[in-house]
Amino acid sequence: MKFALAGNPNSGKTTLFNALTGATAHVGNWPGVTVDKREGSYKKLGEKIDIVDLPGIYSLSPYTPEEIVARNFIVDEKPDCVINIVDATNLERNLYLTTQLLEMDVPVVVALNMMDVVKKSGNEVNATELSKKLGVPVVELSALRNEGIHDVMKKAYEVAKENRKGHSVLETEDFYDLITKVEEKFVELGESSPLFKAIKIVEGDEALCAKYPQLVELIKSDKEKYKDNDFGGDFEGMVADARYRYITANYADTIKKIDKKTESKSDKIDKVMTHRIFAIPLFIVIMFVVFHLVFSEDLFFINGISKGNAGISGETAINVFTGMGYDDIYLEEMTGVITEKYEEDFGDEADDKLNSAISYVANKVNVELQAKGEEIRYDDIDNLALEDMEIEDLQELLVYSGGDVEEVNPVIGIPSPGVFLQSWMGFVTGKLIDLGAMISETWPAWLSGLLCDGLLSGLDAIFSFLPQILLLFLFIAILEDSGYMARVAFIMDRAFRGLGLSGKAFIPLLMGFGCSVPAMMATKTLEEEHERDMTIRLTPFFSCGAKAPIWAMLAVAVAGSFLGDIFVFSIYLLGIVVAIISALLIKAFGKVKEVPPFIMELPAYHAPQFKNLMAHLWEKLKHFVYKASTIITAAIVLIWFLSNFGWAFWQGMVGIEDSILASLGRVLQYIYYPLGFTWGSEGWKYSVATITGLIAKEDVVATMATLGITEKTIALSNAQIYAFASYNLFTLPCFAAIGAAYGDSSKKGFWITLLWWLGCSYVVSLIIFWLGYLFEHVLVVGIIVALLLVATIILLFVYTAKKRKKVLAN
Amino acid sequence: MEKRLNEFNVGEKGIVRKIVAEGNIRRRLFDMGVTPGANIIVKKFASLGDPIEVTIRGYELTLRKSEAECVLMEVE
Numbered sequence: 001m002k003f004a005l006a007g008n009p010n011s012g013k014t015t016l017f018n019a020l021t022g023a024t025a026h027v028g029n030w031p032g033v034t035v036d037k038r039e040g041s042y043k044k045l046g047e048k049i050d051i052v053d054l055p056g057i058y059s060l061s062p063y064t065p066e067e068i069v070a071r072n073f074i075v076d077e078k079p080d081c082v083i084n085i086v087d088a089t090n091l092e093r094n095l096y097l098t099t100q101l102l103e104m105d106v107p108v109v110v111a112l113n114m115m116d117v118v119k120k121s122g123n124e125v126n127a128t129e130l131s132k133k134l135g136v137p138v139v140e141l142s143a144l145r146n147e148g149i150h151d152v153m154k155k156a157y158e159v160a161k162e163n164r165k166g167h168s169v170l171e172t173e174d175f176y177d178l179i180t181k182v183e184e185k186f187v188e189l190g191e192s193s194p195l196f197k198a199i200k201i202v203e204g205d206e207a208l209c210a211k212y213p214q215l216v217e218l219i220k221s222d223k224e225k226y227k228d229n230d231f232g233g234d235f236e237g238m239v240a241d242a243r244y245r246y247i248t249a250n251y252a253d254t255i256k257k258i259d260k261k262t263e264s265k266s267d268k269i270d271k272v273m274t275h276r277i278f279a280i281p282l283f284i285v286i287m288f289v290v291f292h293l294v295f296s297e298d299l300f301f302i303n304g305i306s307k308g309n310a311g312i313s314g315e316t317a318i319n320v321f322t323g324m325g326y327d328d329i330y331l332e333e334m335t336g337v338i339t340e341k342y343e344e345d346f347g348d349e350a351d352d353k354l355n356s357a358i359s360y361v362a363n364k365v366n367v368e369l370q371a372k373g374e375e376i377r378y379d380d381i382d383n384l385a386l387e388d389m390e391i392e393d394l395q396e397l398l399v400y401s402g403g404d405v406e407e408v409n410p411v412i413g414i415p416s417p418g419v420f421l422q423s424w425m426g427f428v429t430g431k432l433i434d435l436g437a438m439i440s441e442t443w444p445a446w447l448s449g450l451l452c453d454g455l456l457s458g459l460d461a462i463f464s465f466l467p468q469i470l471l472l473f474l475f476i477a478i479l480e481d482s483g484y485m486a487r488v489a490f491i492m493d494r495a496f497r498g499l500g501l502s503g504k505a506f507i508p509l510l511m512g513f514g515c516s517v518p519a520m521m522a523t524k525t526l527e528e529e530h531e532r533d534m535t536i537r538l539t540p541f542f543s544c545g546a547k548a549p550i551w552a553m554l555a556v557a558v559a560g561s562f563l564g565d566i567f568v569f570s571i572y573l574l575g576i577v578v579a580i581i582s583a584l585l586i587k588a589f590g591k592v593k594e595v596p597p598f599i600m601e602l603p604a605y606h607a608p609q610f611k612n613l614m615a616h617l618w619e620k621l622k623h624f625v626y627k628a629s630t631i632i633t634a635a636i637v638l639i640w641f642l643s644n645f646g647w648a649f650w651q652g653m654v655g656i657e658d659s660i661l662a663s664l665g666r667v668l669q670y671i672y673y674p675l676g677f678t679w680g681s682e683g684w685k686y687s688v689a690t691i692t693g694l695i696a697k698e699d700v701v702a703t704m705a706t707l708g709i710t711e712k713t714i715a716l717s718n719a720q721i722y723a724f725a726s727y728n729l730f731t732l733p734c735f736a737a738i739g740a741a742y743g744d745s746s747k748k749g750f751w752i753t754l755l756w757w758l759g760c761s762y763v764v765s766l767i768i769f770w771l772g773y774l775f776e777h778v779l780v781v782g783i784i785v786a787l788l789l790v791a792t793i794i795l796l797f798v799y800t801a802k803k804r805k806k807v808l809a810n
Numbered sequence: 811m812e813k814r815l816n817e818f819n820v821g822e823k824g825i826v827r828k829i830v831a832e833g834n835i836r837r838r839l840f841d842m843g844v845t846p847g848a849n850i851i852v853k854k855f856a857s858l859g860d861p862i863e864v865t866i867r868g869y870e871l872t873l874r875k876s877e878a879e880c881v882l883m884e885v886e
Contacts, residue, residue, distance in 0.1 A: 093868075493872075494857075
């Protein structure tokens with residue numbers, strides 16, 4: 001048997017689907033998370049039942065792709081039963097869809113969801129009364145709490161065995177004889193669900209009217225009779241109005257509402273979150289806190305904002321927590337203090353004086369140890385460096401030189417949860433590499449190389465950033481799940497209109513921070529083709545989770561002069577800025593079209609569900625591990641091969657400088673030359689990394705690791721690092737995302753999109769590199785050029801605003 | 811008194827009299843329950859003054875001022 005789940009967006013359909021099938025589909029607290037139908041099965045009844053989760057819809061008209069998917073499924077695939085999920089807290093609008101579903105010839109069970117919320121607020125919905133009025137079974141349900149789920153299925157199983165004839169709430173309307181007239185014709189034609197189709201023909205439904213022009217002709221003259229003052233012969237309006245009138249008139253007594261004078265919790269939260277003045281700053285703060293929690297190495301700004309992070313990288317952070325590494329940091333600080341003191345006190349003679357002091361202390365220690373009958377500590381006193389001395393001896397040296405030991409107090413940043421988890425992951429993968437080296441010690445060189453330098457170090461590069469990616473997903477899921485994301489669309493709509501987009505486009509774009517593929521798929525909820533094209537074009541600019549390892553790696557490399565989190569934040573910001581400028585350019589030089597409508601539900605806030613969040617993370621983790629274990633592993637092995645063998649690969653392994661990859665990279669190096677990051681003898685490695693990034697963006701880091709470039713060995717200037725980062729941000733996304741873009745764009749739009757990505761990455765990196773270069777070398781010129789650039793962008797804004805006004809005036 | 815929905819202030823209530831929109835916007839308004847006879851309270855404006863948030867049929871709906879202009883209201 002096959003059951004279909006149908007209901008309004010955000011009515012708890014996906015939660016019910018997950019509970020029924022044990023699937024872990026992601027649920028978001030905003031309209032339109034399920035765009036395509038999904039299938040699973042329920043096994044707790046006598047036979048296996050296929051469950052189809054239809055996209056959330058408000059109506060069965062053919063205006064949005066979701067509505068078309070849902071209604072075609074019910075009409076054509078004839079499920080054995082439709083389970084209509086109705087949000088009991090929002091009965092009126094939800095029943096509007098129910099009245100349409102009831103017109104189809106299919107068994108229906110109404111599942112009254114969120115009954116727990118209704119009861120908690122002191123309201124009541126009378127299920128028995130509702131069932132009597134609707135003429136179909138009504139079952140109470142709380143999908144979230146797993147209550148009543150089996151009851152719904154049992155009831156559906158029961159009614160699925162019987163046939164049901166559609167009936168309509170429009171029967172009492174005076175235009176109903178028109179419907180009957182068309183219905184009879186459909187019965188003659190032997191069509192399924194004749195009543196439903198007849199009503200759609202009378203309404204003037206585009207899809208069905210095009211299919212049955214003779215029936216439209218049949219009632220054309222009759223329709224004239226019903227022209228009235230309010231609707232002027234608009235049957236769509238008359239039907240919608242009649243449905244709502246019927247609902248208000250008949251179901252008022254099934255709902256007992258306590259008239260609350262006090263505001264609900266959701267209202268109170270909303271007052272703050274969408275406050276006229278605070279909403280936008282609050283949004284920026286929330287996003288910054290998220291990134292800070294994931295990427296900062298100095299969570300509480302202990303070291304101040306400008307001082308950097310005192311050389312604490314993820315690796316030492318872990319040592320601090322295990323109590324292992326404090327000595328290293330102390331040692332570094334101590335040697336620094338001593339050297340500085342000698343330079344201050346003795347100037348040119350500092351080195352000599354320091355060396356004699358070292359000899360003096362080392363000698364003294366040796367003599368003392370010998371006196372106790374122990375072995376001496378320092379063998380080669382003449383060549384002894386400060387760094388080689390024990391801490392207690394260094395302390396003595398400092399006292400001997402007239403310094404104060406108490407002054408040596410290294411400041412250590414407390415890492416954010418993201419950096420902390422990342423350090424642990426790195427610790428674990430590091431041990432795995434050691435283990436691999438141990439096992440493969442006796443293997444042939446190429447095999448142990450494949451295992452250690454190829455597979456393990458490549459996977460280490462990817463997996464050590466996994467915790468940060470998951471944490472980022474977690475925070476975004478919390479924001480989605482709570483209902484805040486829908487408010488973000490509300491806040492941002494006005495700003496987006498200037499770009500030719502609606503606030504709804506913001507939702508897919510924001511999802512782009514997680515992964516471009518689902519984000520591009522979510523553009524299906526946008527109604528206009530050009531808005532879909534534009535949104536898809538901009539999506540990769542919202543840096544996805546797979547690109548995060550690149551930023552995380554580069555953040556360590558620039559950390560000498562920046563805070564890592566500020567670097568990462570600026571990359572994300574750069575993506576948004578370029579997305580805005582792109583939209584303006586496309587608008588300025590493309591055809592300006594009408595901005596799509598923005599009429600949407602703002603769901604009530606609710607606390608994110610732990611189970612739901614974990615389901616979301618689990619899904620991401622699975623996806624990541626799957627990708628890592630298949631396509632990424634294959635790429636790693638391929639890159640390892642290309643980088644260890646020359647064109648004459650049968651002659652055995654060669655040094656990387658002579659490998660196939662090197663020769664490919666050296667060609668590309670010249671194409672990228674103006675962008676700065678391929679300067680120097682290692683430049684080809686960066687050009688190779690941008691290409692392997694096409695397979696998956698995690699591969700950029702993995703490839704570089706295979707080629708011997710890690711966050712610690714990057715030898716690029718900050719300008720080069722920024723150019724490299726922006727190239728990777730704006731260039732073609734991974735193949736999976738390109739595929740998604742192809743699937744959801746218009747044909748012409750797709751090719752423009754590809755060109756846009758390629759052009760954008762080259763131009764933006766070019767500008768960034770040379771601007772950074774000027775800042776690093778000729779600051780004044782750099783500032784002037786930067787100001788000119790900003791002026792150009794402002795002019796672009798003004799120009800498009802004028803053009804828009806002109807279009808509106810016409 | 812008759813007024814268009816976009817002319818309402820925060821906190822003002824009214825009943826929908828007529829929808830004067832066309833095509834997509836009209837259909838969308840109907841589907842979301844904005845039909846003659848529905849009660850509407852204007853809840854708030856977004857930071858940039860547009861769109862607006864209203865309560866209708868017991869839930870929160872957001873729409874732009876340009877769309878609200880198509881909703882003729884009887885002020886309560």
